[in-house]
Amino acid sequence: MLDRIHSIATELAPRLIEIRRHLHAHPELSGKEYQTAAYIAGVLSAAGLQTQESIGKTGVVGELAGAGTDDRLLAIRTDMDALPIVERTGLPFSSKNQGIMHACGHDVHTTVGLGTAMILAQLGIQLPGSTRFIFQPAEEIAQGATWMVADGVMKEVDSIFSLHVFPSIPAGSIGIRYGALTAAADDLEITIMGESGHGARPHEAIDAIWIASQVITGLQQAISRTQNPLRPIVLTIGTISGGRAPNIIADRVELSGTVRSLHPETHATLPDWIEQIVTDICRTYGAKCQVNYRRGVPSVQNDIALTQILESSARAAWGSDRVQILPEPSLGAEDFSVYLQHAPGTMFRLGVGTADAKNHPLHHPQFMVDESAIITGVVTMAYTAYQYWYQGDRE
Numbered sequence: 001m002l003d004r005i006h007s008i009a010t011e012l013a014p015r016l017i018e019i020r021r022h023l024h025a026h027p028e029l030s031g032k033e034y035q036t037a038a039y040i041a042g043v044l045s046a047a048g049l050q051t052q053e054s055i056g057k058t059g060v061v062g063e064l065a066g067a068g069t070d071d072r073l074l075a076i077r078t079d080m081d082a083l084p085i086v087e088r089t090g091l092p093f094s095s096k097n098q099g100i101m102h103a104c105g106h107d108v109h110t111t112v113g114l115g116t117a118m119i120l121a122q123l124g125i126q127l128p129g130s131t132r133f134i135f136q137p138a139e140e141i142a143q144g145a146t147w148m149v150a151d152g153v154m155k156e157v158d159s160i161f162s163l164h165v166f167p168s169i170p171a172g173s174i175g176i177r178y179g180a181l182t183a184a185a186d187d188l189e190i191t192i193m194g195e196s197g198h199g200a201r202p203h204e205a206i207d208a209i210w211i212a213s214q215v216i217t218g219l220q221q222a223i224s225r226t227q228n229p230l231r232p233i234v235l236t237i238g239t240i241s242g243g244r245a246p247n248i249i250a251d252r253v254e255l256s257g258t259v260r261s262l263h264p265e266t267h268a269t270l271p272d273w274i275e276q277i278v279t280d281i282c283r284t285y286g287a288k289c290q291v292n293y294r295r296g297v298p299s300v301q302n303d304i305a306l307t308q309i310l311e312s313s314a315r316a317a318w319g320s321d322r323v324q325i326l327p328e329p330s331l332g333a334e335d336f337s338v339y340l341q342h343a344p345g346t347m348f349r350l351g352v353g354t355a356d357a358k359n360h361p362l363h364h365p366q367f368m369v370d371e372s373a374i375i376t377g378v379v380t381m382a383y384t385a386y387q388y389w390y391q392g393d394r395e
Contacts, residue, residue, distance in 0.1 A: 001123070002316060002383055008119045009379050016115045016374050019043065021093040023107035027082030027100045030138035033058045036080050040110065040135050047118045049133070056148035062117055062133040066389075070128035074388055075153070075160040076381060077339060078113035079106050079139035088365040103367045105165030105352065108374060110135060112163060112350070115378035120385060128389050132157065134339075142185070142297050145338035159306055160345035161384060162336045163377055167359040169324060169351030171370035174380055176311050176348050177326040181300040183260040184267045185333030188235070189292040190215065190278055192242075194285075196251035205249040206286045209242055212253040215289075218281050219274065227266070234260040234331055235274075260331045262299055299329075300337045303344035309391065310346055313384040318376065350377045 028036050037053055040060045044051045049062035087094050087101040095101050117133050134153050138144030154160075169175050192212050197205025216237050223233050235257060242253030259274070261267045271293040282289040314323045326349065336347050352369035353359040360366045 001386055004123060005119055005379055005382050005386070006317075008122050009115070009375050009382070012115060012118060012378075013375055016111055016378065017371055019114060020107050020111040020371065020374060023080075023110055024091075024102050025093045025096050027095050027097055027102045027107070029084060029100055030081040030141045030144065031057055033080050033137045036110075037135070037137070040080065040114065043114050044117060044133065047121045049117055049121065055151045055153060056137060056144060058137040059144065059148050059151075059153075060135040061153055062135075064117060064120055064127070064131040064133070066129040066131070067126040070389060072129045072158040073132060073156050074129065074385060075132045075134055075157045075339070075343070076113060076116060076385065077134040077136060077160055077162045077336060078109040079136045079144065080110045081106055081137050081140050081144070083140055083363060085363065085365050089368050091368070101365065103364060104140065104362050105367075105369060106139070108165050108350070108352065108369055108377070109163060111374055112377035112381060115374065116381040116385065119378060119382040123386075127386070131385060139335055142333065142335045145297070145335035149338055149342065154339060154342040157343045159303075159388065160339050160343050161306070161310070161381065162345065162347040163350050163381065164334065164347060165352045165362075165369060165373070166349035167353045167361060167367070167369070169349055170353045170355055171351050171373040172318070172376055173322040173324060173351040174314055174318075174348050174376065175324045175326045175351065176307060176314065177302055177329060178304055178307050179302060180262045180329040181302050181347055182329060182334045182337070183234075183262050183331040184264075184299045184337075185296040186259045186270065187294040187296060188257045188259050188274065189294075190255040191290040192253045192255070192282060193288040193290075194249075194251050197249045199247035199249055202249060206251070207249045208253040208287060209250045211282060211285050211287050212240065212242065212255060214285070215255070215278055215281050218277055222277050231263045231266045232261070232331070233266065233270070259293075260333070262329055262331070264299065264301075267298065297333050297335045298337045298341070300334050300347055301340060302346040306344055306346040306388075309387050310348055310380075310384050313387045314348070314380050317379050317383050348380070350380075
């Protein structure tokens with residue numbers, strides 16, 4: 001069956017390149033993927049899948065029916081939104097939508113999802129159970145997965161697979177990670193309220209700017225001294241706003257930032273822990289504060305059994321020298337984790353780097369991929385799905 005999958009993928013390669021280039025040239029922002037969704041639905045319908053549009057606002061779902069001998073439902077999820085970036089790649093199929101670019105590889109993700117659906121539909125056999133293909137909007141704003149789940153895409157799903165491109169891994173290889181793959185990402189807003197006064201008489205005022213500096217320093221020190229160093233936390237204050245004039249002591253400062261963590265137990269304690277530190281510092285210097293901690297997306301925790309199926313499938317498809325076991329997780333975030341609250345799953349890293357060339361990072365205006373990676377992703381995903389049905393644990 002692996003030879004059959006390779007053969008179909010090779011036949012489909014020109015079409016898949018065409019699909020990817022069309023998507024790359026016509027990117028759309030999060031929640032506005034109307035033309036992208038219509039294009040995806042057309043490809044799925046042509047492949048023989050039952051297709052639904054306007055799921056999770058602009059998402060698309062394709063259903064590939066099985067023989068009914070296995071009552072499990074497998075889901076394969078890819079995302080399809082682009083970023084507000086001016087493309088500077090110089091590619092002949094560069095973005096036609098000014099100021100919008102597929103700089104995170106979602107055009108490749110979508111193409112791999114479509115290619116996997118096309119291969120599984122052409123295998124010449126009916127798989128034991130059904131496969132649901134989820135094409136998700138708005139991953140870049142970490143909302144699309146929640147929209148899709150709210151519209152029922154995870155109902156009756158037993159397992160779910162996904163992927164994300166990775167420019168630091170060469171095309172033709174993939175990266176696999178057991179356990180934590182990405183971090184939980186939350187938003188933090190802090191308002192510090194002091195008392196205004198003359199810049200020459202600080203003792204008559206409560207300096208919100210100076211207290212804000214103590215809060216920032218105190219939080220960073222507290223991470224290094226009170227949190228388990230084997231369970232990393234990254235707290236970044238990205239904006240500071242306050243003050244009216246150079247000679248007036250500020251009575252109000254607003255801070256905002258992001259908080260990243262890997263372990264669910266640590267993640268659960270962060271809101272109270274941060275609020276306590278900020279409150280104590282402000283109280284010490286006579287200020288008041290408001291702390292608004294907003295949960296974002298949780299950490300992607302790859303299921304061990306499903307990752308084992310993925311690893312064995314990838315090694316069979318490409319050889320062990322092209323499969324990397326990633327030693328460390330990323331502190332980036334991925335809303336694939338939202339689906340994992342409803343069913344176990346795993347996500348792999350698809351290498352898209354070009355050998356002997358500068359590979360720009362994700363979200364860079366010159367980010368490019370080696371398109372040979374598309375076949376690597378399609379074969380890996382399709383064979384992993386096949387192995388799930390025929391070798392996966394049914395308990």
